[in-house]
Amino acid sequence: MYHPTVARLTYRALLGRRRAAVLFILPALLILIAVAVRTFNGVDDQIASDVLGGFALATMIPLIGVIAGTGAIGPEIDDGSIVYLLAKPVKRPTIIFTKLIVAISVTMAFSAIPTFIAGYILNGNGQQIAVSYTIAALVASIAYSALFLLLGTVSRHAVVIGLVYALVWETLFGSLIAGARTLSVQQWSLAVAEKTGGDGMITSEVGLPLAVVLLTGVTIVATWYAGQKLRTLTLAGDE
Template sequence: MYNATVARLTYRGLLGRRRAFILFALPALLLVISAALRMLTGADDQTATDVLGGFALATMVPLIGVVAGTGAIGPEIDDGSVVYLLAKPVKRPTIIFTKLVVAVGVTAAFSALPTLMAGFLLNGNSQQIAVAYAVAAAVASVAYSAIFLLLGTITRHAVVAGLVYALVWESLFGNLIPGARTLSVQQWALALAQKIAGEGAITSEVGLTQGLVLLVGVTVAATWYAGRKLRTLTLAGEE
């Protein structure tokens, strides 16, 4: 199910100059903000929760997911080079699965690790807040990567659609509108963070079981449909 050649080409495309700048800039900004707040306010659990929840998980993780998820396949479809990939003797589900693995790895590396480091800077991992948010970021990375990989297969405006989803739905509606919170990847991941952190340190709008089921369900469904769309693209090209 995993193809090393496809993975190598995908990594090369994702870590190109423009995308690499965005991938490094957001975590760097998080660490700078965290260091500044620690110097100004000292170690504070509420500040750590506000920064890690409000910026890292709600904004940084989905944005990095947009870059990695759509960038894993979108540009190849846009410029037509996907035809050469599809001409290889590689099964379409293998292509999608490999690109998902790469997207998840990149998203988690550039979001979960900086989140953990920022948490230690902010409050030294008091109440396990740093670890909890880092785990939430890693878990959310899987779902975001699958969602944005799917967008990359169904629309040429995947980045725009992804940004609207990340900034409007996850960052805005997902934080402000109660009904929308239960349909937010952020809240599903927070359910796991709530379980890890000290009592009352982190809250989620969904229960742990519901959150995990939704995370797995969305990831599997998005990956399956992306593979189906890739098959359709192949048939269209052959016709």
């Protein structure tokens, strides 16, 4: 299912000079915020949780997911170069699966690692906060990558739609409307991380069993549907 050549081309596209610069900005900002907060406030578990939950999980990780997920396939569809890839003897599900793996690995690298570093800077992993939010970042990276890869497959405005979802739904509605929280990747990942956090420092609006089902279901369905859309695109190109 994994195709090394497709993966290499996708990594090259995602980590090109312009995209790599954008990917580094948010993690650098998170670490800068962590250093500033630690300098002025010292060690505070609640503040550490607020910074990691409010910025890393609610803002940084969805945005990185948008860049990695849509960038794994969207530009190729937009400029027509996907036709050359589809002309190769590579199964369409293999293309999607490989691009998903690349998107997940890039999202994890640029979100989970900085989250762990920032957590350690903020409070030295007191109450397991750094580890818990790192787990949330890893879990969220998978679901976001699948969702935004699908978006890059079905829409030429994937980046705009992804940004609206990340900034409006996850960050704004997710913090104000209780019902929206249930349909939030952020809350699902928090449910997984909640089990490792100490003294109720991390809480979620969604129970763990439901969160696992939703995370798994969204990832599988989004990946499957992206493969179907790519197969349709191939048929349209042949016609």
